[in-house]
Amino acid sequence: MTSQPGTSAPARLDLTLDGGALTARLVDQPSVSGDERELTDLVEQALRELPHLTVERFGNNVVARTELGRAERVVLAGHLDTVPIADNLPSRVEGDLLWGCGTSDMKSGVAVQLRLAATLPAPNRDLTFVFYDCEEVEASRNGLGRLAAAHPEWLKADFAVLMEPSGAMVEGGCQGTLRVKVRLTGVRAHAARSWLGDNAIHHAAEVLGRLAAYQPRTVLIDGLEYREGLNAVDIRGGVAGNVIPDECVVTVNFRYAPDRSPEQAEAHVREVFAGFPVEVTDSAPGALPGLDRPAARAFLAATGGQARAKFGWTDVARFSALGVPAVNYGPGDPNLAHKRDEHCSLTAIAECEQRLRDWLTGPVESNE
Ligand SMILES: [Zn+2]
Helix, strand or coil: CCCCCCCCCCCCCCCCCCHHHHHHHHHCCCCECCCCHHHHHHHHHHHHCCCCCEEEEECCEEEEECCCCCCCEEEEEEECCECCCCCCCCCEEECCEEECCCHHHHHHHHHHHHHHHHHCCCCCCEEEEEEECCCCCCHHHCHHHHHHHHCHHHHCCCEEEECCCCCCCEEECECEEEEEEEEEECECEEHHHHHHCECHHHHHHHHHHHHHHCCCCEEEECCEEEECEEEEEEEEECCCCCEECCEEEEEEEEEECCCCCHHHHHHHHHHHCCCCCEEEEEEECCECCCCCCHHHHHHHHHCCCCEEECCCCCCHHHHHHCCCCEEECCCCCHHHCCCCCCEEEHHHHHHHHHHHHHHHHCCCCCCC
């Protein structure tokens, strides 16, 4: 879509559209990371017209809440940004599929959030709708992270659903990730007189041997199976074709189940590489699925009772860090995210909305 000087502002969002049509409307309002202001304005404006919601804005992030004094509060969250457009706008419908940038990741999820915000004035649990920017770029710009730092009280809840594409499967928690450099040292020498040196690359053999022999854990948490992994992801060393190298660095990535803290994960990796200097370069905690909570149990029942562990790191960990267990559940297809031929099933959008509606209007299990 083009925006010429002098043309009027984009038309308001019509939240009475069905989920598929509303997704198309959101997709046709481009919002590449860093460029979300117009879409955020539209979302904020549409939510402010709903008398049952309290609306707050912080940068290009909008938080809308019901204040009904219910026993439980749940968050439905989604990011407004997309990866750069790849000649895949405007959106188009073909049979049951809606094509275009952001259809799966994750404007279909945002459309479901907006539909629920507009049509559930008296849900069985208090609701907090979170719309945020800059999810698809470096972590320091992430709107949810900045919201959590500036206004943690806006995100307080018993349970959170992040509506990222999950193929309408519940993906609980997420694994933690730790990256370390294991540095091997030696003595540099001329390759013709190698006995005067000490080859650092050869010392990597011991490190690689420990990795090859490593038996990763499989951990069951709330019925979900998390598979850990400890792997070399980079190795570098070498000075020149005639030099015995005096340094070799192996970079290792540990993906760990959320029953370990970042500190425990680091201690474990240091133990595996005992005797070698280990330097941590990157660490992000995992997130527990929290599926034992009443709100989560009811959510699982409403969505068909099927859940699997989330292996990649996602923003659910930001909720977990605030003490809010979180899952991914959205209508998009994760395998199509960021692709030129990104699309989403209209049926999946409608089903996702219906299941969340059932969860938020059905009977509530009392807290024991
Ligand atoms: Zn996403």
